[in-house]
Amino acid sequence: MCQEGRSPVFLQSERFGGTLMKKIVELKNISKSFDGETVLDNINLDIYDNEFLTLLGPSGCGKTTTLRIIGGFEHPDQGDVIFMGERINDMPPHKRNVNTVFQKYAMFPHLNVFENIAFPLRERRVPKKTIEEKVHEMLSMVMLNGFDHRRVTSLSGGQQQRVAIARALIGQPKVLLLDEPLGALDLKLRKDMQQELKKIQKATGITFIFVTHDQEEALTMSDTIVVMSQGRIQQIGTPQDIYNEPKNAFVADFIGESNILDGTMLKDLMVRFSGTTFQCVDKGFAPQEPVDVVVRPEDVDIVAQEKGMLRGVVTSVTFMGVHYEVIVDIGGFKWMIQTTDYVGEGEYIGLYIEPDAIHIMKKSEYSGLYGDYSSFSNELDELSDPGEESEDYE
Amino acid sequence: MKTTSRIYTALVFIFLFAPIAILLVFSFNESKSLSVFGGFSIKWYRELLHDEATLESVRNTLLLAVSAMVISTVMGTAAAVGIQKLRSKWLRTALSTATDIPMTNPDIITGISLMLMFVFVGRLFGLANSLSFWTMLIAHVTFCLPYVILQVLPRLRQMDPSLPEAAQDLGCPPLRAFFKVVLPEIRPGIVTGAIMAFTLSLDDFVISYFTSGAGFQTLPVRIYNMTKKTVTPKMYALATIIFFVILALLLISNLTDQNKKKPNQ
Known part of the structure; x- marks a missing residue:
């Protein structure tokens, strides 16, 4: 391995x-x-x-x-x-x-x-x-x-x-x-x-x-x-x-927060996911190869709806101190975005993603195991964190 | 309510200690009578000191109790360590339950079965009389062992299992790690187990009765044999002494137990 x-x-x-x-x-x-x-x-x-x-x-x-x-x-x-x-x-x-x-x-x-x-x-x-x-x-x-x-x-x-x-x-x-x-x-x-x-x-x-x-x-x-x-x-x-550069969906999910999406590598430096084609910096995949795409929540910019590469509606906003944690519904997939700019719940916004914010991973046995942030809450995340919590807080 | 509970407590204590008080009083009786107190005297204690056969049985009892204590403590501690080390939970429970059986077994059954075994094995080797000090010692170790294990095992369970590993990690060979780190941790259990083994061996009658030979008699067996004739107040004196010796041992055992518990709380 x-x-x-x-x-x-x-x-x-x-x-x-x-x-x-x-x-x-x-x-x-x-x-x-x-x-x-x-x-x-x-x-x-x-x-x-x-x-x-x-x-x-x-x-x-x-x-x-x-x-x-x-x-x-x-x-x-x-x-x-x-x-x-x-x-x-x-x-x-x-x-x-x-x-x-x-x-x-x-x-x-x-x-x-x-x-x-x-x-x-x-x-x-x-x-x-x-x-x-x-x-x-x-x-x-x-x-x-x-x-x-x-x-x-x-x-x-x-x-x-x-x-x-x-x-x-x-x-x-x-x-x-x-x-x-x-x-x-x-x-x-x-x-x-x-x-x-x-x-x-x-x-x-x-x-x-x-x-x-x-x-x-x-x-x-x-x-x-x-x-x-x-x-x-x-x-x-x-x-x-x-x-x-996480190697597979497991690593991407375990280390930090990440939006993991199904995608297709169209050709070198070009990937398609969420119904949109993006520029990226990865290459060396076969044409039309199915891949896992990782976008870190802090690498996404929130822009006006018409300027966005993706468009969606804000479903929840949580104040975390340094930043807000925003959950955005884009075509049914719930993204997590960390931003210092405030957006309101129910607002329609656009997302802008730089090519180097997109990381492409080969499909692995862990693909598809980690869904979107639809059931996300901080409390739940802690509960389901696969750590040895029970031992820690004895 | 308070007074009734006090009276009740008093009654319980009277019930528990009246026989011993009577024994104590009559051991100092001038006369031989059991109903009349004829004045204070220590003549029975003096007479006891001149009864060679009884003193011999006291020596036998002590020798047996000390030997049984030492052997069962060493064996019991080793057994507890072994049981604790087992990986399979099922096997561990099965083994500790098995070692508990001699404790719950009626003494008379343990006694008879041990006697049968000794005689049977003796016959195999062509011995006419196989019962001796050694058979009694084996018998006493048999019934003391579970009590030692019962005392040591919980101490091992309470101990952080990484202690012996830490000692080995820091340069101790396994056996040395046991003596330097594990033993100090389980010492209170070992001491209590040893004292229990000693007192159990000291006052055992039933099993000793079945496994003692003609040449080796312990005190309880001798007292029983004497009651077939008449009991002299000499025996009260002896019983009084034994009572206080055992009381002292119990106190020591409880005190050491408490001293060890305090710093951890």
């Missing part, structure tokens, strides 16, 4: 603007099933040194299992896990140079903050003085100076999170695995921690593999995003790639 036949050099230059990077972790043809149910289906993924890589997808897409396979807590049924050129399928977790920040922090309740962070060094019989220095270094990195003797059970979620990060980083692993670490924090704390994690990753130069179902989090933090669904990788790319 991914990176078919692309040479590593091409990949590297694509991802990092030409700088040659070392591969740290390689997953080769990994498959895994639990009780006959396929969780991972032939996963191929290269992870590079110094990279902030995010595994993004709805619950049950296999992202956590992928992480646990790298950590050594699950064994793939098929395929190889390569760590710095060495096959480590059978290496137990305690021998891997990889540390994990667990979803619920996994603090050791019988140890205080200092001892929790010192745990990996005590295991390695590091001299007492070095331990003390290192732990204090870590405590100041996560801004918990003076918390040494506090009980971990008396800390807030955000503080436990910091202790967990310090504990995972003190042994200087090559790779840090983070399993939805911000899921249990409230929105504001979450935003702060996103910034902080990114800063820590840059400062330490350690490869971060981050698992989340929150697309916004993935977009703001990552160098590379791996979008997963149903045990398969849907797309690998930079946040910009993933957002601007």
